[in-house]
Amino acid sequence: MILASTAFGAVNPWLAAGMIATVAITSTAGEVLTAAAMKSIGDLDEIRAHSGLKGAIRAVLTCPLFFAGVSFLALAFFALLFALNHLNLSLAAPASASLTLVTNAIAAKLFLKENVDRRRWTAALLVCVGVYLLAH
Amino acid sequence: MAHHKLKLSQVAILGLVAISAPLGDSCLARGMRELPAISLAHPLALIAAVFHPWTAAGIALLICFFACYLTALSWADLTYVLPTTAFGYVIIALLGHFWLQEYISPYRWAGILLITLGVGFVAQGPSLTEKEIAEVAVESKS
Numbered sequence: 429m430i431l432a433s434t435a436f437g438a439v440n441p442w443l444a445a446g447m448i449a450t451v452a453i454t455s456t457a458g459e460v461l462t463a464a465a466m467k468s469i470g471d472l473d474e475i476r477a478h479s480g481l482k483g484a485i486r487a488v489l490t491c492p493l494f495f496a497g498v499s500f501l502a503l504a505f506f507a508l509l510f511a512l513n514h515l516n517l518s519l520a521a522p523a524s525a526s527l528t529l530v531t532n533a534i535a536a537k538l539f540l541k542e543n544v545d546r547r548r549w550t551a552a553l554l555v556c557v558g559v560y561l562l563a564h
Numbered sequence: 565m566a567h568h569k570l571k572l573s574q575v576a577i578l579g580l581v582a583i584s585a586p587l588g589d590s591c592l593a594r595g596m597r598e599l600p601a602i603s604l605a606h607p608l609a610l611i612a613a614v615f616h617p618w619t620a621a622g623i624a625l626l627i628c629f630f631a632c633y634l635t636a637l638s639w640a641d642l643t644y645v646l647p648t649t650a651f652g653y654v655i656i657a658l659l660g661h662f663w664l665q666e667y668i669s670p671y672r673w674a675g676i677l678l679i680t681l682g683v684g685f686v687a688q689g690p691s692l693t694e695k696e697i698a699e700v701a702v703e704s705k706s
Contacts, residue, residue, distance in 0.1 A: 472638040551685040
């Protein structure tokens, strides 16, 4: 319990886990929706080459999926601010980042139909553990 | 089968994605630490926190991150771009060690090694799923 209270600050460990899970879930929803939006728009470098920077910005700002993604990312941002206000940075930032990596890999395979092969699963897990170790 | 090798400008975009996110997070954290605890009963205090100088600097860096991140997502998979963002933690830790002479524990070195290995794994593969090419081939046969 002493260890738990040190790691989580003065917050109940379950509440801390809930804060981190909220950041991960809203962040995953936002990133998957944003990625889907950007795939539907196409290569921004090519759009900028043909229609200029204004054309590229217009292409992004006229995509409804983009706004759905940004709404979830805004929720994730405020959830992270709230978590940082209550938890230690060394726990909140890497724990939510590690968890988000794994949930994103799962969501990308399920919803974006990305080819998450053994190489990408291994990378996601290595980075996930690495980010957590980096906080110690 | 087409290979999606990255151009130099695309590698630079991924580099900006990696460095601006952890710098932005650090500024945000410093700003939020300087503010009193915010409770769920007063959620509007979170809006006021946005105007704190450190929080504002963090937001500016995160806007730079977001622009680069959107560009990267337009030509690469989400599962390719995301590990790159984690590489920023490695850059920050190494900067702290070699520039500010901060101590890095064996756990941190292990973390740096694992993240570098993970990013190396992903970077060696294609940046984009060949879905459209496969679908077009199936559609043209049917």
